[in-house]
Amino acid sequence: MELIIQGAEAKLFRDGEVVIKQRIKKNYRLAEIDTRLRKSRTKREEKVYRTLNGINFPCPRLINSDEKETLKIEFIDGPVLRDILSDKNFNELSEEIGRKIARLHNQGIIHGDLTTSNMILRNEIYFIDFGLSFFSQKIEDKATDLHLLKEALESTHPLVWEKSFETVLKEYKEFAKEGKEIIDRLQKVEERGRNKAKI
Ligand SMILES: Nc1ncnc2c1ncn2[C@@H]1O[C@H](COP(=O)(O)OP(=O)(O)OP(=O)(O)O)[C@@H](O)[C@H]1O
Ligand SMILES: [Mg+2]
Structure with a gap:
């Protein structure tokens, strides 16, 4: 797997047509808050992708999520x-x-x-x-x-x-x-x- 981006909040890996977005631990945040935050952002993102995929809005297809810190979505090949x-x-x-x-x-x-x-x-x-x-x-x-x-x-x-x-x-x-x-x-x-x- 290839690391494509190390962002402020997440590491993004690419595995063929799939992007794995992993929200990383932030040591400056209290452990409990940190876990909660990563989980809630991952769940939020998953929920919105589900809705958007349902109406064919142009965004990556959701592949799956562990509802904790990892989200798998379709790789969109193009420039930002x-x-x-x-x-x-x-x-x-x-x-x-x-x-x-x-x-x-x-x-x-x-x-x-x-x-x-x-x-x-x-x-x-x-x-x-x-x-x-x-x-x-x-x-x-x-x-x-x-x-x-x-x-x-x-x-x-x-x-x-x-x-x-x-x-x-x-x-x-x-x-x-x-x-x-x-x-x-x-x-x-x-x-x-x-x-x-x-x-
Ligand atoms: N599905 C995708 N297909 C192709 N590139 C992607 C995809 N998802 C993310 N990227 C690339 O990774 C970058 C960061 O992804 P994303 O915006 O989801 O994370 P982030 O939480 O904003 O991280 P940060 O805020 O630290 O940049 C994007 O700006 C884009 O270049
Ligand atoms: Mg971003």
């Missing part, structure tokens, strides 16, 4: 958007991102970590990394999910983030249930952030 999003391709990719987030949110799924490292391009864009996801239809939760994407774009793609996010929102608004209300709330979420920064 972090490595390819550019001035040349941002428009198409951002439209697709906006439509796909709308689809997730319409299903009541909040991703919780929308970054371009969690999106892989293979014919179309696949979403991964659902360890912080949860089920909610609240406007506030959806707006916060979009806000986190904005922050991630801003820090990772300083040259195109503004145009990219604008395009994401344009498509999102069209395809998301209560899209307009969610985007209005996003503005409020951001005002709150700015006011906090002033204190």
Whole structure:
């Protein structure tokens, strides 16, 4: 088995068409809390993959999980958007991102970590990394999910983030249930952030 990535929270191995995501022990966390956290994130991720596989949303197929720290999912062969999003391709990719987030949110799924490292391009864009996801239809939760994407774009793609996010929102608004209300709330979420920064 080949180690593909040693992330902050997980080790990812590849065995042919399968990715094994193993959440690693964190010594700075109290042992009990650490075990609980790894277990709950693995279970969360498993549950969301199950739901998404059921509606054919572009994400890895769930193979299995030990409900503790290990998740086996399909290997998606392609680059992460972090490595390819550019001035040349941002428009198409951002439209697709906006439509796909709308689809997730319409299903009541909040991703919780929308970054371009969690999106892989293979014919179309696949979403991964659902360890912080949860089920909610609240406007506030959806707006916060979009806000986190904005922050991630801003820090990772300083040259195109503004145009990219604008395009994401344009498509999102069209395809998301209560899209307009969610985007209005996003503005409020951001005002709150700015006011906090002033204190
Ligand atoms: N199913 C998959 N197919 C192909 N590559 C994957 C797959 N799952 C994860 N990866 C690769 O591994 C990276 C980390 O995976 P993931 O996002 O699930 O873990 P993580 O918890 O975010 O780890 P960290 O936050 O420390 O980066 C991804 O950014 C991607 O490059
Ligand atoms: Mg990730």
